Amino acid sequence: MPRIITVGAAQSGPIARTESRRDVVARRIEQLRQAHRQGCDLVVFTEVALTAFFPHWWIEDEAELDAWFEHQLPGPDTQSLFDEARRLGVSFYLGYAELAYEHGQKHRYNSSVLIDSQGQIAGKYRKLHLPGHVEHRPHNPFQNLEQRYFEIGNLPLSTTNVCGAQVGMCICNDRRWPETYRVLTLAGAELIVLGYNTPDQIPEHPAMNHLVDFHNRLSMQAGAYQNGVWVVGVAKAGVEEGVSQIGQSMIIAPSGEVVAMSSTREDELIVYRCDLDMVTYYRSLFNFAKNRRPEFYESLTNRPS
Amino acid sequence: MPRIITVGAAQSGPIARTESRRDVVARRIEQLRQAHRQGCDLVVFTEVALTAFFPHWWIEDEAELDAWFEHQLPGPDTQSLFDEARRLGVSFYLGYAELAYEHGQKHRYNSSVLIDSQGQIAGKYRKLHLPGHVEHRPHNPFQNLEQRYFEIGNLPLSTTNVCGAQVGMCICNDRRWPETYRVLTLAGAELIVLGYNTPDQIPEHPAMNHLVDFHNRLSMQAGAYQNGVWVVGVAKAGVEEGVSQIGQSMIIAPSGEVVAMSSTREDELIVYRCDLDMVTYYRSLFNFAKNRRPEFYESLTNRPS
Numbered sequence: 382m383p384r385i386i387t388v389g390a391a392q393s394g395p396i397a398r399t400e401s402r403r404d405v406v407a408r409r410i411e412q413l414r415q416a417h418r419q420g421c422d423l424v425v426f427t428e429v430a431l432t433a434f435f436p437h438w439w440i441e442d443e444a445e446l447d448a449w450f451e452h453q454l455p456g457p458d459t460q461s462l463f464d465e466a467r468r469l470g471v472s473f474y475l476g477y478a479e480l481a482y483e484h485g486q487k488h489r490y491n492s493s494v495l496i497d498s499q500g501q502i503a504g505k506y507r508k509l510h511l512p513g514h515v516e517h518r519p520h521n522p523f524q525n526l527e528q529r530y531f532e533i534g535n536l537p538l539s540t541t542n543v544c545g546a547q548v549g550m551c552i553c554n555d556r557r558w559p560e561t562y563r564v565l566t567l568a569g570a571e572l573i574v575l576g577y578n579t580p581d582q583i584p585e586h587p588a589m590n591h592l593v594d595f596h597n598r599l600s601m602q603a604g605a606y607q608n609g610v611w612v613v614g615v616a617k618a619g620v621e622e623g624v625s626q627i628g629q630s631m632i633i634a635p636s637g638e639v640v641a642m643s644s645t646r647e648d649e650l651i652v653y654r655c656d657l658d659m660v661t662y663y664r665s666l667f668n669f670a671k672n673r674r675p676e677f678y679e680s681l682t683n684r685p686s
Numbered sequence: 687m688p689r690i691i692t693v694g695a696a697q698s699g700p701i702a703r704t705e706s707r708r709d710v711v712a713r714r715i716e717q718l719r720q721a722h723r724q725g726c727d728l729v730v731f732t733e734v735a736l737t738a739f740f741p742h743w744w745i746e747d748e749a750e751l752d753a754w755f756e757h758q759l760p761g762p763d764t765q766s767l768f769d770e771a772r773r774l775g776v777s778f779y780l781g782y783a784e785l786a787y788e789h790g791q792k793h794r795y796n797s798s799v800l801i802d803s804q805g806q807i808a809g810k811y812r813k814l815h816l817p818g819h820v821e822h823r824p825h826n827p828f829q830n831l832e833q834r835y836f837e838i839g840n841l842p843l844s845t846t847n848v849c850g851a852q853v854g855m856c857i858c859n860d861r862r863w864p865e866t867y868r869v870l871t872l873a874g875a876e877l878i879v880l881g882y883n884t885p886d887q888i889p890e891h892p893a894m895n896h897l898v899d900f901h902n903r904l905s906m907q908a909g910a911y912q913n914g915v916w917v918v919g920v921a922k923a924g925v926e927e928g929v930s931q932i933g934q935s936m937i938i939a940p941s942g943e944v945v946a947m948s949s950t951r952e953d954e955l956i957v958y959r960c961d962l963d964m965v966t967y968y969r970s971l972f973n974f975a976k977n978r979r980p981e982f983y984e985s986l987t988n989r990p991s
Contacts, residue, residue, distance in 0.1 A: 509979045538982060557972075559864035559912050560983045567985045586971065592941055596911060599942050603908030606901060607864050636897055637904050666891065667862075670990040674814045677843060678865045680872045681986045685975040 384657040386546045386572065389416035389424045390613050392630040394647035395621030396433045402458040405431050409475075410465050412650055417469040419652045422498075422544040424466075427576030427617045427630075428476035428553045429491065431459065434578040434617060435478075436526040437624050439517050446530065450480035450489060454502070467500030472543045476552055476576040478531075479507070491531045493550050493576070497543050504541030507534030508552040510561070521584040523624045538564045546571050546657055549610075553577040556614060557596070560681070562604035567669070571660045572611040573604065579616065581627045594627055598639065606637030609663025611655045619646035635663040689962035691851045691877065694721035694729045695918050697935040699952035700926030701738045707763040710736050714780075715770050717955055722774040724957045727803075727849040729771075732881030732922045732935075733781035733858045734796065736764065739883040739922060740783075741831040742929050744822050751835065755785035755794060759807070772805030777848045781857055781881040783836075784812070796836045798855050798881070800846050809846030812839030813857040815866070826889040828929045843869045851876050851962055854915075858882040861919060862901070865986070867909035872974070876965045877916040878909065884921065886932045899932055903944065911942030914968025916960045924951035940968040 391412040396405055409426060416424045429435075435449040454477060455463040466473055472495070479492035491511065495504035511533060513525030538561060540547040549570030555561045556575055565573055579597060582590045589596075597614070605612040611634065618628035632641040632653040641651040696717040701710055714731060721729045734740075740754040759782060760768040771778055777800070784797035796816065800809035816838060818830030843866060845852040854870030854877070861867075861880055870878055884902060887895045894901075902919070910917040916939065923933035933951040936944050937958040946956040 509982055510977055512977075533979070557912060558978070559868060559908070560978070560986065563864060564983055564985055567988075589941070589971075592943070596942065599904075599908055599911055603864070603904055603912070606904055607862060607908070636894070637901065638897070666894075672815055672817075673863070673865070673990075674838070675987045675989050677814055678869055678987050680869055681865065682980045682983050683872075684980050685978075 384545065385654050386423060386544050386657060387421050387652065387654045388572070388613055388632060389419065389421035390615045390630045390632055390641070390643070390651045391416065391424050391426050392615055392628060392643045392649045392651070393427045393430055393617045395619040396617070398433045398622050400433070402431055406459055406462050408648055409462055412648060413462070413465055413469065413471060413473065415650050416652070417471050419650070421471060421652060423548070424471055424473040425574045425576070425613045425615045426473060426475045427615045428493070428578050429478050429617070430476050430576060432478070433622055434624070436513060436530050437523045437622060439519065439524060439526065447480060450478040452480050454479070454494065463496065463500045466496060467498070470498045472496055472498050474550060474574045474576070489531055490534060491527060491552055493552055495541050495543055495548060495550060503543055504539070504548070504550060505536060506538070506550040506552065507536050508555060509534045509538070510554045510558050512554040523580065523584065538568065540565060540568045540570045549573045551575045553579065556604065557600045559604065559607070562608045562610065566608040566610050570610055571657050572613065572655065574613045576615045576617070579627050581625050594629055597627060597629060598631070601631065601633050602637045602639065605633040605635055609635040609660055609667055611635060611660065616643070618643070635659045689850065690959050691728060691849050691962060692726050692957065692959045693877070693918055693937060694724065694726035695920045695935045695937055695946070695948070695956045696721065696729050696731050697920055697933060697948045697954045697956070698732045698735055698922045700924040701922070703738045703927050705738070707736055711764055711767050713953055714767055717953060718767070718770055718774065718776060718778065720955050721957070722776050724955070726776060726957060728853070729776055729778040730879045730881070730918045730920045731778060731780045732920045733798070733883050734783050734922070735781050735881060737783070738927055739929070741818060741835050742828045742927060744824065744829060744831065752785060755783040757785050759784070759799065768801065768805045771801060772803070775803045777801055777803050779855060779879045779881070794836055795839060796832065796857055798857055800848055800853060800855060802848050808848055809844070809853070809855060810841060811843070811855040811857065812841050813860060814839045814843070815859045815863050817859040828885065828889065843873065845870060845873045845875045854878045856880045858884065861909065862905045864909065864912070867913045867915065871913040871915050875915055876962050877918065877960065879918045881920045881922070884932050886930050899934055902932060902934060903936070906936065906938050907942045907944065910938040910940055914940040914965055914972055916940060916965065921948070923948070940964045
């Protein structure tokens with residue numbers, strides 16, 4: 382019997398800076414219901430899916446910065462999303478800005494959680510490959526202050542069983558690093574899910590603007606094919622607070638083929654029935670245990686001196 | 687001043703089983719001369735560039751098998767290629783079947799060398815990721831007995847300076863493994879060169895036949911972009927001893943863009959002026975030393991238990 386997991390990639394259109402968390406959650410719930418009507422087992426939301434992508438502007442005041450973060454999850458404004466998912470029996474991936482107290486210290490991460498069909502947090506991840514910069518660049522048309530507002534994640538790239546599939550999580554810029562897919566695959570991933578906020582122009586590198594869609598697709602397609610894994614990448618799309626972001630949320634088969642893609646830059650759900658036997662098929666072709674040569678890969682884990 | 691290296695990808699059409707080494711070398715010399723007329727600094731030949739790709743059929747007799755290998759390089763039949771390259775001042779990459787005596791034992795490898803503009807062997811590599819099978823599969827339309835005829839390489843993925851560029855070598859199936867590009871890049875590669883013999887059908891996996899060109903392109907484009915490195919992939923193309931092989935030899939920029947591609951499945955030379963400053967540009971974007979997270983990649987170098 383084929384092992385099918387029906388996945389919905391729930392792209393988000395822009396979120397206004399002034400939009401309340403409650404209003405955004407209502408949009409997410411609407412997508413969850415639509416996904417349920419289309420038979421989805423798992424819904425993948427984007428990175429920082431509950432607010433505008435605030436690293437695009439400078440925030441000096443600590444209280445103002447903290448207000449963009451979730452202090453608990455679920456919390457008062459997000460509980461309804463978890464409740465509705467449990468009611469529908471739908472799992473989901475959610476990217477969010479996480480404010481955490483660890484050993485009495487405040488920490489901020491660019492995080493994601495995987496919620497099982499009972500509405501429980503089954504897995505958690507904190508972004509490892511933070512793009513952007515630390516310093517104020519007021520003369521840019523927009524900034525990417527992720528390296529200022531977030532710490533580097535301190536959780537491993539790992540997998541979680543939801544909907545009968547081993548699911549690995551990563552976030553946005555992680556998808557450009559081949560190590561991400563490989564580490565997740567060696568940890569058993571059959572499906573890798575991720576969200577992204579990716580502008581269609583790069584202030585420091587305008588010569589690359591026309592390649593942004595291509596690089597998005599190329600990275601995820603290669604990650605899928607070279608690891609024999611399903612990949613679901615979900616955008617925050619459209620013009621948000623003056624920053625125009627790519628869409629092209631997509632579901633990619635272990636063959637590397639794009640099997641579903643969004644065609645708008647608004648809230649949009651795309652759905653595909655992912656056959657996990659394709660993973661077995663491609664994995665057997667590569668046969669990592671037999672054909673990888675880790676004894677020649679030692680430099681991959683060397684730390685820069 | 688831009689650092690330009692002009693590279694020729696010298697695709698090979700089929701080589702008949704009965705074609706003499708001397709005749710094949712004459713074809714390679716003709717390509718070398720054409721490349722020189724087009725201003726090439728470096729010519730990239732394919733994998734096992736001097737004979738038909740004999741792993742496609744079963745050979746029982748050891749002497750018959752050994753006859754497909756180079757017992758020395760340069761040897762009596764290949765010296766003229768090295769001489770002509772030195773005369774023209776052109777460097778080249780050459781894939782060949784290598785018969786070597788190490789510690790008094792005979793070994794067979796699927797190897798490549800990098801020849802500097804003085805006609806000297808500057809670098810050497812032996813294929814690490816051997817595809818195919820060990821056992822006789824007489825009912826297949828053709829076989830791939832690489833795992834029978836070759837040993838796994840025992841030389842590191844490393845780089846060599848030729849023509850003022852750090853050049854990394856790999857061979858055929860190595861290109862499907864993201865580790866190959868990353869290890870070469872961490873070793874300083876600005877340009878990765880490789881040859882391949884890739885059939886356009888896979889007897890054990892006919893459902894993948896229509897994807898062979900796509901997977902070839904996808905792997906090399908991702909390797910180029912994700913490492914900010916030039917990639918040159920060169921085919922043995924066309925119908926050789928009943929086996930139809932893909933062409934699409936290509937030169938790929940550090941942007942991942944295919945900037946030159948063959949359009950035949952015959953001997954064909956494609957040329958591109960590769961700007962090594964593009965490597966610097968893409969490398970600075972990724973900034974491996976700062977943004978890779980090797981402490982989370984440990985599983986990449988674990989050996990299977």
